[in-house]
Amino acid sequence: MAIHFDEKTQCYENDIGEDTESINMAWSAWQAAKAQAVPEGFVLVKSSDRDREVLELIDQRDYMEDQAEQLKDKLQELYGVDFGEHSSCNLPFQNAIDFDDSDLVLVEKAKLMQIIGSVSMIEPITRGNPYMDSVQRELTAITDVVKTVIEAQKQKVTELKIEWASDCFNCGHHEAIIYSTASEAASKGWFHDGDKAKCCKCGHEGEIDARGEDSDICWYENEAQEQKG
Structure with missing residues (x-):
């Protein structure tokens, strides 16, 4: 006797017309139980697979947090500001994103060194000349600012x-x-x-x-x- 499943009726049938009611009842009970245990939109997975996926997600989260922390440190060094530590009242990553750098410009260190070199060449000309006192003060101020900027950008180890x-x-x-x-x-x-x-x-x-x-x-x-x- 051959038993087959009819896709149209969603029931089991045989070739000689014998009763398959018990099989169909068991099939219906299984379908109902499975529908109740696994809601629509979900699938059954092995607990080992689930645990592995959870651990992978945790590793990915930790990696992204570490990368964000390094980026925050780089921005702190670049801007010369402290975005603070994580707390219920402070989000340093968001502070870094919200930081207003619109008044900052990127200048090559070589250009700053050229400025210092140019000032050092002009300074002897103005030294001791009472008519050049204001120029001397301006040159000194420029040199001090440039040196401060260069020193601030030095990477501390x-x-x-x-x-x-x-x-x-x-x-x-x-x-x-x-x-x-x-x-x-x-x-x-x-x-x-x-x-x-x-x-x-x-x-x-x-x-x-x-x-x-x-x-x-x-x-x-x-x-x-x-x-x-």
């Missing part, structure tokens, strides 16, 4: 000694120095992606791969191989 990263590729030592360019390196031990690192034992170099809790040192392999060779 903080040395952080760590033991948690991967061992040195060259000698296997576990301690390293990170030359952090983060504005809060000294107080919070923060660092940026690409910050330089050096082995405390052999001096072999690498750089930071900043990925939140998964951050690590990427040691330069070619240099190590040359040293061993």
Whole structure:
């Protein structure tokens, strides 16, 4: 006896006309139970698949938060302002977005150095000349402003000694120095992606791969191989 499912009637039937009512009742009960357990618009997934997807979403969230934090630090250093820390009353990322930079201009450092050079050439001419006092004062003021701007744009580097990263590729030592360019390196031990690192034992170099809790040192392999060779 062959039993088949009729798509039109949505029921099971057989080829010789025997009663399939019990099968159809069971089928109807299963469909009703499934409809109740899985509402429209949802699907059943294995708990292991669900847990993996949740962990992936958490990793993605942490990565994006870390990237946003690094961007905030860069903007703080660029603008010379403090957007503050996360709290119920403060959103530093939003502060960075809302910051008004309409009165700022981007000037090449080389151009600023040319200004200082030009002023240094003119200054001896005005020195000691009472008729040039006002010019002397203006030149001094210009020089002071330019030097302040250049000094403010210098990237501050903080040395952080760590033991948690991967061992040195060259000698296997576990301690390293990170030359952090983060504005809060000294107080919070923060660092940026690409910050330089050096082995405390052999001096072999690498750089930071900043990925939140998964951050690590990427040691330069070619240099190590040359040293061993």
